[in-house]
Structures are given as structure tokens and as C-alpha cells.
Amino acid sequence: MSIRVLVVDDSSFFRRRLTEILAADPELLVIGTANNGKEAVEKAAELKPDVITMDVEMPVMDGIQAVREILKTQRVPILMFSSLTHAGAKATLDALDAGAVDFLPKKFEDIARDKGEAIEVLRQRVKAVARRRLFVRPATTATPPPVRPAPSALARTPLARAELLRSTERTEPVEAVSSANFRPSGKQYKLVAIGTSTGGPVALQTIITALPANFPLPIVLVQHMPAAFTGAFASRLNSLAKIEVKEAADGDILRPGVAYLAPGGKQMLVEGSDSQAKLRIKDDDSPRITFKPSVDITFGTAAKVFSDKVLAIVLTGMGSDGRDGCRLLKQFGSKIWSQDEASCVVYGMPQAVTSAGLADAEVNLADVASRLVAEVGHG
Structure with missing residues (x-):
């Protein structure tokens, strides 16, 4: 069963490139894309992805706020993409505080020694955080699930x-x-x-x-x-x-x-x-x-x-x-x-x-x- 991915970025080039990289792996399926945080919130609610890749800086609604909004209603791992700048670092850490599980630099060559290795690291990271969601998903039984804290608590601290x-x-x-x-x-x-x-x-x-x-x-x-x-x-x-x-x-x-x-x-x-x-x-x-x-x-x-x-x-x-x-x-x-x-x-x-x-x-x-x-x- 494929891992279903929602790709969110305001750059059409980056969305297309990331989609091509992920889609080339038989275990990954890109089920949709969004070009800003508001659209990401809507697509996440509609498509129920297994993992979301999220840009930090976007128009309409940035990635940090989008993470907060998405985690209010569903527990889905969100992997941030960030520029390697001081401002990018601060914003990415804010996104992690909001509930994102991990981050990767937007320049793939910054995560490995060569392009091929970088692409493989990216795919493996998406799979790893997605499996986290599969692991925590409760089994379907006739017994009602236990009462849990509101999903927004996941994003608070x-x-x-x-x-x-x-x-x-x-x-x-x-x-x-x-x-x-x-x-x-x-x-x-x-x-x-x-x-x-x-x-x-x-x-x-x-x-x-x-x-x-x-x-x-x-x-x-x-x-x-x-x-x-x-x-x-x-x-x-x-x-x-x-x-x-x-x-x-x-x-x-x-x-x-x-x-x-x-x-x-x-x-x-x-x-x-x-x-x-x-x-x-x-x-x-x-x-x-x-x-x-x-x-x-x-x-x-x-x-x-x-x-x-x-x-x-x-x-x-x-x-x-x-x-x-x-x-x-x-x-x-x-x-x-x-x-x-x-x-x-x-x-x-x-x-x-x-x-x-x-x-x-x-x-x-x-x-x-x-x-x-x-x-x-x-x-």
C-alpha cells in the first residue's frame, strides 16, 4: 500500500520537482499539491494524506500557521522544507514548535554528498515520518477508542x-x-x-x-x-x-x-x-x-x-x-x-x-x- 503524500510549496518548479522525485518511488504516491498554507489546510482535510511536505514561507498563509491549523483536526506528520539562512532556521524551529516532525533544506545538495544520495535521503525521510503515523494509528475494534486530548494539544508544546x-x-x-x-x-x-x-x-x-x-x-x-x-x-x-x-x-x-x-x-x-x-x-x-x-x-x-x-x-x-x-x-x-x-x-x-x-x-x-x-x- 503506497504512502500518500501532499506536497505544499508556493514555487511551481519546486512542487513539480519534488512530485517527480517522490512519484519515482513505488512506495510513494503524491495525491495532491497546494501552493499556499490555506490551500494546504483545505487539501489536507479533503485528501487525508499519510504525510505532508510543507514549505515555510508562502503567501496567504505561511507554513507555520498551516501546521497549526492542520493539526487541530488530524494527526498527520508534516515535514518542513526550509532555506538554510538564519531567518529560515528560526522559522523552521517555529514550525517544529507548532507540531511539524522534522525538516529538510530546500537545496537537495545540502543534505548529501551527491544528487542521487540526496534524492534517496529525501525519499527515506518521507517514508520514515509517514510510518510514524501508521504506527500510531489505532486498530479498528468494536470497542470505542479511549478519550484523547484534543489534537491541538499536540501542537502546543x-x-x-x-x-x-x-x-x-x-x-x-x-x-x-x-x-x-x-x-x-x-x-x-x-x-x-x-x-x-x-x-x-x-x-x-x-x-x-x-x-x-x-x-x-x-x-x-x-x-x-x-x-x-x-x-x-x-x-x-x-x-x-x-x-x-x-x-x-x-x-x-x-x-x-x-x-x-x-x-x-x-x-x-x-x-x-x-x-x-x-x-x-x-x-x-x-x-x-x-x-x-x-x-x-x-x-x-x-x-x-x-x-x-x-x-x-x-x-x-x-x-x-x-x-x-x-x-x-x-x-x-x-x-x-x-x-x-x-x-x-x-x-x-x-x-x-x-x-x-x-x-x-x-x-x-x-x-x-x-x-x-x-x-x-x-x-
Whole structure:
């Protein structure tokens, strides 16, 4: 059964090009197009697509408002397309706050090393976010469905979205997922390391904004994100969080209560000793490294500096970046948490870690912050 896509963009050229790319995949079917946000809202209600691709800047109604309006009446994953500018970054982050699940740059060459790879990344991203909707769609039974929060709650805040996922989508219990059942291990830590990709901006905002101002450890954050976006994203997190959040700079000394976001297009390495650790930001043109920044690289270098004193968390994302870094952390004796499937936009990265037997716990997104505070508070 094909994944049904609604393409929304005010550029007729981009609509046509995107339609051609998606239609060439037998698993994808473009069922309609719209040239502004108002038309997108109408077409979404009429066609009930499995996924929507949405431009940010459009006449009549922009993509941000369109996302809000669509999510008031239906739960459909929306993938934003954005220009790689500071203004484009801010608008895209606003769209994610409104309820969009992920974004891609409008220039396809910015998402991969060559045109063919970029096209494949685009198709896979559309499929991944669409499958999220297929996963959460309730089964048809004779029993009336449970009462759920209004769909607009999904668009209000990342935390509301996570709570909604936790309360309505988990079909089978996962051991020790609930914060109420959580018992801290008593292990000592000196660093928290978090890696994520697709769906990560919302997940990170959910966690970071829930941490107290006196959080006792430094945090390194690796989010697959273009260079034009990481500065704006770090600034947004810093404005919302009680702890300090900054885009990491070369030579930064790791300080308690500060979260360091890896710059897009570069690699973030941890160097020094566990009592005086610092960050090294480097360009990396190695063809073997797909992601810049890479979770594996940051996690791997953290393992060498902090040994068994890292609590690493792998959140929602496509692919398996983070698995090899977690394997090295595990060999040194550090702890690994992975986000559970029910609360992921895309279960790829956490699944890779869990399937490799590296995860000490699977945690619902809505529970990560409270468990994190409880765990490191007993260090």
C-alpha cells in the first residue's frame, strides 16, 4: 500500500520537482499539491494524506500557521522544507514548535554528498515520518477508542506532545519505563551525552527545558542539523531552559549545568581528562563519516576521557549513528539509555542501540528528564 503524500510549496518548479522525485518511488504516491498554507489546510482535510511536505514561507498563509491549523483536526506528520539562512532556521524551529516532525533544506545538495544520495535521503525521510503515523494509528475494534486530548494539544508544546504519546500510544508495557517505578542506580557520573537525528529538536527541547538550573553535570548534545541551524537552535534552547545552552566552540571547557550543542557541518570531540575536559571542534572531510556532527565520534571520544562516568542517551532518529559510540562507552562501563519506540518519531537510532544489546534502559521521552535528574543526583 503506497504512502500518500501532499506536497505544499508556493514555487511551481519546486512542487513539480519534488512530485517527480517522490512519484519515482513505488512506495510513494503524491495525491495532491497546494501552493499556499490555506490551500494546504483545505487539501489536507479533503485528501487525508499519510504525510505532508510543507514549505515555510508562502503567501496567504505561511507554513507555520498551516501546521497549526492542520493539526487541530488530524494527526498527520508534516515535514518542513526550509532555506538554510538564519531567518529560515528560526522559522523552521517555529514550525517544529507548532507540531511539524522534522525538516529538510530546500537545496537537495545540502543534505548529501551527491544528487542521487540526496534524492534517496529525501525519499527515506518521507517514508520514515509517514510510518510514524501508521504506527500510531489505532486498530479498528468494536470497542470505542479511549478519550484523547484534543489534537491541538499536540501542537502546543514539545512536553505536551511527549505526554500525549506516552498516554495514548504505548500498547504494551515496557519494564521500568515510568518515572514512578524508577530507582536510581547510585552510579557516579561526570558527563551526560545525548545523540539524536530525525525528530530530535522537539525531543531535545522536551528534555533540556525540564532540567533544573542546578543540574550538576555538563551535557554534550549531538543533533544531525545543518550548520545554519545549530546556532539558532542553541539560542532557542537557551532562551527556554533553566540551564545554559550554547553552540559548542573549539576549546570550550566542560562546565556543570551547561549544555553544548555540536555545530552543524563539523565534528565535536571530547579531549583532556575527566577533571579538566574540553571540546575540540574540527572539520572532517573523511568519506567514511556520513554525519557532521556524528554521535559516534562524540560518544567515542567521551568514552576515552570519562571512562565509566558517562550517561549516554540515544533519542529518535534515522539510521544507526550512535551505536558504535555506545559500544565503546559500554566497554568502558558507562550507562546507556535509549528512547522507547512509542515516543520516537523514527525508531532507527534507538533501535540500533537496543538491538545490539547496549541499552541499559528504554525510556519514554516524557520520562527522560525526571529520570535523568534522579539518576545523576545520586552520583
